[in-house]
Amino acid sequence: MRPHVFDIPLTTRFRGITRRQGILLEGPRGWAEWSPFPEYDDIESASWLCAALEAATTDWPRALRDEVPVNAIVPALPPAAAAARVRASGCSTAKVKVAERGETLEDDIARVAAVREVLGKDGRIRVDANGGWDLQQAATAIAELAPFGLEYAEQPCQDVESLAALRRVLSARGIAVPIAADESIRRAGDPLRVRDAGAADIAILKVQPLGGVRRCLELAEVLGMPVVVSSALETSVGLRAGVALAAALPSLDHACGLETGSLLLDDVTTVPLRARHGRLPVEDFVVDPEALLRTRADDDVALWWLERLRRVAALLPQWPSTKDLT
Ligand SMILES: O=C(O)CCC(=O)C1=CC=C[C@@H](O)[C@@H]1C(=O)O
Ligand SMILES: [Mg+2]
Structure with missing residues (x-):
């Protein structure tokens, strides 16, 4: 799963932040997002990563409405x-x-x-x-x-x-x-x-x-x-x-x-x-490669997120493999 670090400005300040950053991962069942707020520690961020793992590796439960x-x-x-x-x-x-x-x-x-x-x-x-x-x-x-x-x-x-x-x-x-x-x-x-x-x-x-x-x-x-x-x-x-x-x-x-x-x-x-x-x-999406380029974080931000991902993934026994994260 190759991580894509994104960095997107907000239209207006919200919960004290003006940009939203995180990681997108493409897994066998689709794209997933991992974007714990920057001040959250690794333990708290681990449940956010469980959610990303679910999105990347399983199908959604049956939808009852459209x-x-x-x-x-x-x-x-x-x-x-x-x-x-x-x-x-x-x-x-x-x-x-x-x-x-x-x-x-x-x-x-x-x-x-x-x-x-x-x-x-x-x-x-x-x-x-x-x-x-x-x-x-x-x-x-x-x-x-x-x-x-x-x-x-x-x-x-x-x-x-x-x-x-x-x-x-x-x-x-x-x-x-x-x-x-x-x-x-x-x-x-x-x-x-x-x-x-x-x-x-x-x-x-x-x-x-x-x-x-x-x-x-x-x-x-x-x-x-x-x-x-x-x-x-x-x-x-x-x-x-x-x-x-x-x-x-x-x-x-x-x-x-x-x-x-x-x-x-x-x-x-x-x-x-x-x-x-x-x-x-209730519809599936297509990730836009041009948008990925447009929203790509700069090197410092990307490094910070990739390092964070490595640390938090190490806390999850079910994470496929840390070497898949490079
Ligand atoms: O609930 C909504 O309509 C939007 C989401 C929202 O308000 C929030 C999203 C993320 C962080 C929070 O500070 C905030 C909330 O507290 O619910
Ligand atoms: Mg709230």
Whole structure:
């Protein structure tokens, strides 16, 4: 499997980064993406590599649908830019980033209000705080945002105990905003703690961090709560795995967070996975050799990623052979 290191600028800053980098690998069953965020250590990055191995060496589980609904993704932008993004997406659900460092609750309210204006009363809005609030701040912020109509609040606080406490506080105050867990599942030693602690109503599942499509299908079953399939900000190669998961889930009641291809300035397939009328097709892709050239990382970046891949592959007993990685 010859690795291709890619480096693609983002259209706008997202989760503190302005470029997306990673490795594409072509295996016997197709192309796979490995793109753990740069600050993740080797152990955490190993489950991302299990997901790539699955994509490269197996076929996707049987698809139960031929397209999947997606949400528009709204980074921490000023209200007018947030509104423009949602309008351009064609989606009737939007996920709005809130609790961004350096911003205030007023910024969040203005952004959510602008998105509600575009979507009208029938559109759905979910917010994602990435654990940026403590319990008190979360209770206040969700109470202020609830009148705009929230489908759910994703990872309002960092730890499982605070999420569980927040659910109790909201329910005692009669605020009917469901809580979704993202980092508390994908970055947790035990992803089932969220269920056992009563910390969430909805589970966010991301294929790469959770080790593959099949692993996510198993997790969805044992978690026993509605799931939302979401991306890890991948190229179309990585997004395809998310689509495969969304297509194979027995029930899919929520739009998926797989519209993030629109945040990349370039992509690697002949037809990039982009939403049309708020949906993505469940279709295979063709990698474009010219796009591979265009998106190729410079030597320093490539060396860093190849070295990282060698170290992390050495942690996986099932990895075919390190000499295949040159
Ligand atoms: O869920 C979506 O609509 C898009 C994906 C998304 O928001 C994220 C992808 C990758 C990293 C994260 O910071 C972020 C998230 O927290 O969900
Ligand atoms: Mg999230």
